[in-house]
Amino acid sequence: MDRIKEKMNSLRIEADEASSKVEELQKQVKTLEQENLQKEHEITSLTHKNSGLEAEVDKLETQLKDAKAMAEESGMHGTQNETLQRRLQLLEEEAEEADKNLRETNDKLRQTDVKAGHFERKVQALEQDRDQWESKYEEMAKKYAAVQKELEDFQAEIGNI
Numbered sequence: 001m002d003r004i005k006e007k008m009n010s011l012r013i014e015a016d017e018a019s020s021k022v023e024e025l026q027k028q029v030k031t032l033e034q035e036n037l038q039k040e041h042e043i044t045s046l047t048h049k050n051s052g053l054e055a056e057v058d059k060l061e062t063q064l065k066d067a068k069a070m071a072e073e074s075g076m077h078g079t080q081n082e083t084l085q086r087r088l089q090l091l092e093e094e095a096e097e098a099d100k101n102l103r104e105t106n107d108k109l110r111q112t113d114v115k116a117g118h119f120e121r122k123v124q125a126l127e128q129d130r131d132q133w134e135s136k137y138e139e140m141a142k143k144y145a146a147v148q149k150e151l152e153d154f155q156a157e158i159g160n161i
Contacts, residue, residue: 001158004151011144018137025130032123039116046109053102060095067091 067088 015140022133029126036119043112050105057098064091
């Protein structure tokens with residue numbers, strides 16, 4: 001009788017531990033899903049920023065071409081030529097800076113994409129763990145019910161004696 005009670009107590013403890021583990025894993029899954037959503041928002045933001053920088057690069061390249069064309073046409077005009085050369089230099093620097101920003105944004109986008117993939121795999125692994133724990137919990141609950149029934153039968157037999 002004591003042995004059965006001990007077994008029931010151990011099954012209860014195991015069931016409680018499995019239940020708390022399932023809750024913990026569900027919290028982890030929720031946290032990872034929130035992080036994944038943040039990363040997706042960051043990807044969207046970086047993609048938008050990337051598009052804006054590409055448009056700016058195109059605009060600056062067009063201005064650079066225009067400035068070069070104007071510089072060639074006004075080769076005879078000294079001060080105007082110097083002004084255009086300065087403007088051309090500034091536009092080239094701006095284009096280089098925009099290109100640098102574009103490369104950095106693309107790198108960040110790639111890194112964020114890799115991280116998002118990593119978190120998705122982690123979420124899948126945690127969901128599998130959770131499913132295993134849930135099935136283990138269900139199995140333990142069935143065992144507990146069977147032991148409970150055995151105990152009740154045993155108590156009924158003892159009561160009949």
